[in-house]
Amino acid sequence: MAAQEHPERERSQPERLSKDTVFSILSNQRRRYVLSVLHRNSETVELRDLAERIAAWENDVTVADLDYKQRKRVYTSLHQTHLPKLDEAGIVEYDRDRGTITLADRASELDVYLADVGDRGVPWPDLYLGLSATALLFLVATWLDVFPFSSLPDLAVAGVIVVLFAVVAVVNSYLVRRGRIGGGTSIDVLGDAD
Template identity: 45%
Template sequence: MDVESAEIGELAEHVAAWENGVDPAEVDSTQRRRAYVSLHQTHLPRLDDAGVLTYESTREEIELTETGENLSVYMDVVPGDDIPWSEFYLGLAGFSAALMTVAWLNYYPFSIGPDAAYGLGIVALFAVTSLVHVVRARRTRLGTGDAPPTTR
């Protein structure tokens, strides 16, 4: 299914598959029709009114608008037992500042190496954690799995 445009029938098939916990190929006509009617009469007109997509009841295709594309930033799923990344990076910055302070004051064992080495280590630490952040965000992004998070 194309992200920027889709046929209503194809969308209804995917929604019915998610709702019933089956593959799209296993959706029967009753399940598909129920999802189609709900999309056609309720959800798509409301999304069209909100400017998220363009939908005309006489056409069988819907298209994502620029507003809809801009909503993708809100589609990340954050697990309930996870700390927000903003707090993680704040803690990492505090740890890095403490490390650089101790290295600058030449406390043992930080007096052994040059301060630049600790600075490079901190840059590497931020780079690795940022890479982990990007990978996790892509894995938990809404719409990347087989089913919406609420029906798993």
């Protein structure tokens, strides 16, 4: 049943998802796959198509290479367990009668936990690692008197490094705080827990 069919549930839902609810929802890989598919599709997704795509990922095959059992196993668990749980939490709108699923507004509360870099850029740890490697190269070039570093005072090179780290840290802090759920710190929950 779609979330819009439960106006009393919408009124009784807390303003934000609790951390326990978030972790419970994201503890299952199939539910994370559901959210991934829905994030990639701005429109309504058919349950049959969703089940096929997830079954293909889980079995590391193309949709065309899936057998009946692989499709049915995923379809059944989505229909009976995972989609109702996501719908009840207000994360998706699941219409059982039509077999359609769309992201609900609350799904955005999970974005910080599902940071899928994909087309959006470089993961923060990789950015800091690259920045550290660059800073080390600057320091080595300064120590070896490599041009143009040989013409700069050591303090200027150190200042540039500190400013670069400060700018990246401020941007990172701003983005994390803007997307933070319940005031907690963001952690990686993209493991394979079921």
